[in-house]
Amino acid sequence: MRRLWHGVRRPHLRFIASLSIMWQLKRTTQPESLLTIMGMWIGKNRKARVTYGFDEIALVPGDVTINPNEVDIAFRIPRKDAEPIKLDIPILCSAMDGVVDVRMAIEMGKLGGVAVLNLEGVQTRYENPAEVLAEVVAADKDKVTALIQKLYLEPIREDLIARRVEEIKKAGVIAAVSSIPQKAERYGAIAQEAGADLFVVQSTVSTVRHISTEYKSLEIEAFCKAMNIPIIVGNTVTYNATLELMHTGVAGVLIGVGPGAACTSRGVLGLGVPQVTATVDCAAARDQYFKQTGRYVPIITDGGMSKGGDVCKALACGSDAVMVGSAFAKAQEAPGQGNHWGMATPHANLPRGTRIKVGVTGSLKQILFGPAEVDDGSQNLVGAITTCMGNVGAASIREFQETEIIIAPSIKTEGKLFQTVQSVGMGTR
Numbered sequence: 001m002r003r004l005w006h007g008v009r010r011p012h013l014r015f016i017a018s019l020s021i022m023w024q025l026k027r028t029t030q031p032e033s034l035l036t037i038m039g040m041w042i043g044k045n046r047k048a049r050v051t052y053g054f055d056e057i058a059l060v061p062g063d064v065t066i067n068p069n070e071v072d073i074a075f076r077i078p079r080k081d082a083e084p085i086k087l088d089i090p091i092l093c094s095a096m097d098g099v100v101d102v103r104m105a106i107e108m109g110k111l112g113g114v115a116v117l118n119l120e121g122v123q124t125r126y127e128n129p130a131e132v133l134a135e136v137v138a139a140d141k142d143k144v145t146a147l148i149q150k151l152y153l154e155p156i157r158e159d160l161i162a163r164r165v166e167e168i169k170k171a172g173v174i175a176a177v178s179s180i181p182q183k184a185e186r187y188g189a190i191a192q193e194a195g196a197d198l199f200v201v202q203s204t205v206s207t208v209r210h211i212s213t214e215y216k217s218l219e220i221e222a223f224c225k226a227m228n229i230p231i232i233v234g235n236t237v238t239y240n241a242t243l244e245l246m247h248t249g250v251a252g253v254l255i256g257v258g259p260g261a262a263c264t265s266r267g268v269l270g271l272g273v274p275q276v277t278a279t280v281d282c283a284a285a286r287d288q289y290f291k292q293t294g295r296y297v298p299i300i301t302d303g304g305m306s307k308g309g310d311v312c313k314a315l316a317c318g319s320d321a322v323m324v325g326s327a328f329a330k331a332q333e334a335p336g337q338g339n340h341w342g343m344a345t346p347h348a349n350l351p352r353g354t355r356i357k358v359g360v361t362g363s364l365k366q367i368l369f370g371p372a373e374v375d376d377g378s379q380n381l382v383g384a385i386t387t388c389m390g391n392v393g394a395a396s397i398r399e400f401q402e403t404e405i406i407i408a409p410s411i412k413t414e415g416k417l418f419q420t421v422q423s424v425g426m427g428t429r
Contacts, residue, residue: 109173
């Protein structure tokens, strides 16, 4: 069974299949054909796949265990003709205005991760962004979207792009910044000149073959060649789109459409694939690309993870690192003061995000490394990763990606009646 599912489904994913399906799988080599076979009829002449999110799976403990203090969780981002960028922890902060400003980027860098600064947010539109953020935080929930749309009409200042990068670099940490594809060439050049180490091109859905007669599409391959710093592109959730992106020379791919706590794309547009399935499919593309070229391009599961268990499951499903927003919006250092809103919230015509209140629970260091003072798994994320790796017997992230996975929709509720009734531990939402 393990051999049959290599490529699109996790090799260790347990399920019950009919003999006819198994026979078809043995004759199939293409991932797209596998997806067709595995579909379920949803009506006449139409099939749909069954997909999975974090709450529907569990990780199986290993036959060998390892001291959590002795596992390697480092994350590497490939660079042109140079040693890769090495992060001590496989965690990135999302490029959202309620999560990342210069201070947050510096603190995250000092703790071994990286925080991505949004070059199209308030940090590059206003000399004093703290005043603007305070307005967003104080606004009534019925008026906040209109206020955000208004505040984001202020023109982006190119001098502030350079200044923010320089402020982060001055602290001696990795400077990572992002923009949408339409602005990537201009803002990427400014950021690189100012000393940025990493540039992220991010949109709701990213593909190599974007068609438009109204504006010039970003030629990702040409952009990657023109830039001297690594380019990460997102977001995507499919095997083919990920494989095509990797062939352009990107240094990483962000995985996830609409799972973020403050994102409303799934409701507004109906788009998305649950993160377990999305990660597994895109990891298969990464492995296929590596087999074809010998070049390893990491994937980064982006969004949908608020607890340590979610992060562990993302990595075990094949991700090389995770990008997290809402968990870090709870940090004392976060500019949103316990509030968080999606990157597409300011869209003038079709907002695809909302402001949510997550509260402030502790310092960034506490959320990353503990000691945890809450019982819901939202603090000491790194400790959760290393402990889980130890329990499944994985000494590295690559070994962690081979963890046995089971479909277990009752994993969060079995035996947890009192926690649920009392809204503590695993009974909290």
